[in-house]
Amino acid sequence: MAKAILGDISIDHQQDMDYVSEHMTAVIMGPGCGEGSLSIRSIEEICKTLPNLEWVGIPVSWFIDSLDISSAKIKPGSEKRRDEIKEDSWLVSSYDRNNAHAIARKNSYDPSTIRYGGTMPDEEVLKFVNALKEQGKKVAFYPFLMVDNESKDWRGYITGSAEQVEMFYTNQYQPFVMHYAFLLRDKVDMFYIGSELEGLTVIKGEERNFPFVNNLCGLAANVRSIVGEKVQISYAANWSEYLHCKGGYRPLDTLWSDQNINFVGIDYYMPLTDVDNQQITLESIKNGFTSSEGWDYFYQDSTQIIIDQDYNRWKNIGYWQSSDHWAWDSEKGESYKTSWIPNSKPIIFSEFGFRSIEMATNTPNVYGSSLPKHSNGSTDFPLQIKAIRATLEHISENPAIQTGFCYVWDARGYGWQNSYVDGHQWAQGHWIDGKLQILQTK
Template sequence: VTIIPGATEHGYHTVQVTEKTAEGSARILNRNTMVAETDWQASLDELQALCPNIESVALVVAWFGTDLRAGQCRILPGVEVETRRDESTPWSVAGVVRSAAHRVSSSGGGPAYGGTPGDASVLAAIADLKARGLKVFLYPFVMMDIAPGNGLADPYGKAEQASYPWRGRITCHPAAGLAGSADRTALARTQVEAFASGAEGYRRMVLHYAGLSNTAGGVEGLVIGSELRGLTQIRDQSGAFPFVEALVSLAADVRALVGPATALTYGADWSEYFGYHSQDGSGDVLFHLDPLWASPNIDAVGIDNYMPLADWRDEDLAAANPDGFRSCEDRAAMAAQIAAGEGFDWYYASEADRANRLRSPISDGLAGKPWVFRAKDIQGWWSNRHYNRTGGAEAGTATAWLPGMKPIWFTELGCPAVDKGANQPNVFVDPKSVESSLPYFSSGGR
């Protein structure tokens, strides 16, 4: 189970945190319930009551990205407000105090996000989770704090950067496929190195939590990143993937800090884990993450699994659903789609095809290995050697991946709690974000 919101200054604290509101009055910042002393206690008590067999949790801790251009993006701990009067547990993260922290932007009359969890609250949460008999995985996370009207040059060629986008859109500038793109040039590597290793770069965040996990007496595991697809797919002038190299190096440095007992992984997007299929017309298929998956410092292949499990439309109530669904909530039919259906047997080549249910089969005319193109065929990907394809030919030498060499972990799993959520599990509704969307053919009903 993933513990969120990830962005909450004191929401993970196990004791009440107060601030002074006026002379003789104060308020509790982390209690919005009457059933427990803190929101944390109420939430964890309810979780364990609902899921008595739960064994492990991933504790999400968010910092904020400031730009979609890799070379300009800073990764910063953030706060909701610059000052709090007589804060009973002063907020601090990685030695950054409240007055020096990034203040998150405003949206709808308040902060667009909660702040980064204070280090004291993270340590308290880890201690409490262990006391409850749970295994703890620490999950550093990037949220993009890019407000409307930002005026920032957009790597994707629009007038400015989109508001509150997905972290997977951080990329080189200009992005791949655009005129003058930095992709496949030396500039791509320079931009990635600035993102990863700058004074306010990505490594600082992850290494901080590696150190904090030691302060906490160790954790079961640590996720060194997730869904950074726009970065992992960038190539330099030699065709290498510099951010994948950076993740391999980061895993080694985290391992040196936490030792062999802490499991490490990267939570790849479900469209990212199995390879990079170039969109430049070359037809290249590259298993770009294999150096990371094969690294001795990575213990598992992490996948944020939001793969579709249904293709239901309201009219299917009157006409038979082609996949045998009896309703949009047919659990047995959904189970049958885990290794079948969209992303396994077939795909929609366009939105028009989706609207008209014109399905194209997934096949491999080159080498008879359709699993190469099937996001859902985790078994096929996991149990075979991988051979890169360039110029319409398969390489004679395999990548470093060996069949079955690491377990598969679903670092995230779920779908939006709305009508037809299984049609498109990877979307969510957030009015402030450019990513806000309902699943295909959903009414939006709860």
């Protein structure tokens, strides 16, 4: 089956698949939502395909109904309506289908038109985590926010005023994360307190105060008091978020230097190539970690602007990790040293991944119907695996990086593409399941 899907396998592609299968040590299970999406069979498949796998990341989504924190509500989401079922055991925290968020549908009477799958019930999450532990895997947990609006906006667009942050955090965000700290106490080895909340972490209060970042520090302490000292805790920052924000401030340095944060988490979807019709090779992808956009230059509209200082190179994470950090206070017109201590924390790629589409390495962060820069939209399985290999090699060669979690292996199990509405996206998506199984037929 895999050969029929992937076509003839070249020697180079086979070698890349062999390398990825042997060296992949950390993977994120998708899709992060769907009430029956955690299939135990998927664990058997991933263990067979990736024999040296050590870590498995599990995202579980709750839903936010607005990008405006002044009115937004965060709740677990229900796929089904109460009047559509006779008996039901779906429970998440204190929510059942009577008080959970009813995920929007295009046609309210047709369950197949639902915008997202629902939140996995607590019982299913625990069963899946236990099954992974029985296989000897370490588990990383990601509490995940999905925006349930018509455009399915990225969670990084959630924002508001500094005055609104405390109420939003206390009444909405904190209960969401703390539920899983209690549920998964003594069950997981790594716990994220959030991911890619860029619109919240940049909200500035008085002076150099960033209230949501302060809330995340308090949340890390609360989670630590529950899960204990052995569990690694961090936040998964977007690649455009971890370094600095508008005005020259470095808001996340307060979090990165916090005593309850074990490592710097970066969702690494930085552009690694910047080509149109040239062939993309393993070497050119690897070179992209220390060159081109984000290292040598950045784009302002379509104009290349030269970067001539290491502290402005957002790809130079080795320099960032090993150096004192100075920020710029645009209001006062002065620089100041942050609380970051050089070499104090390792970096983990909390996510990295590539679509199997032409020119994927030009713009790894684009999803859905959007095409990577200069892509003609054709399917390219070899490029995806080659890019993953290049990333794994870069991680192994960079002492600042502890490990990286590849996105994504689908937890719905073998053949899910034929049973779910998003199955048609598999061929050109970030999924790696079904794209490495050819190894099993050698």
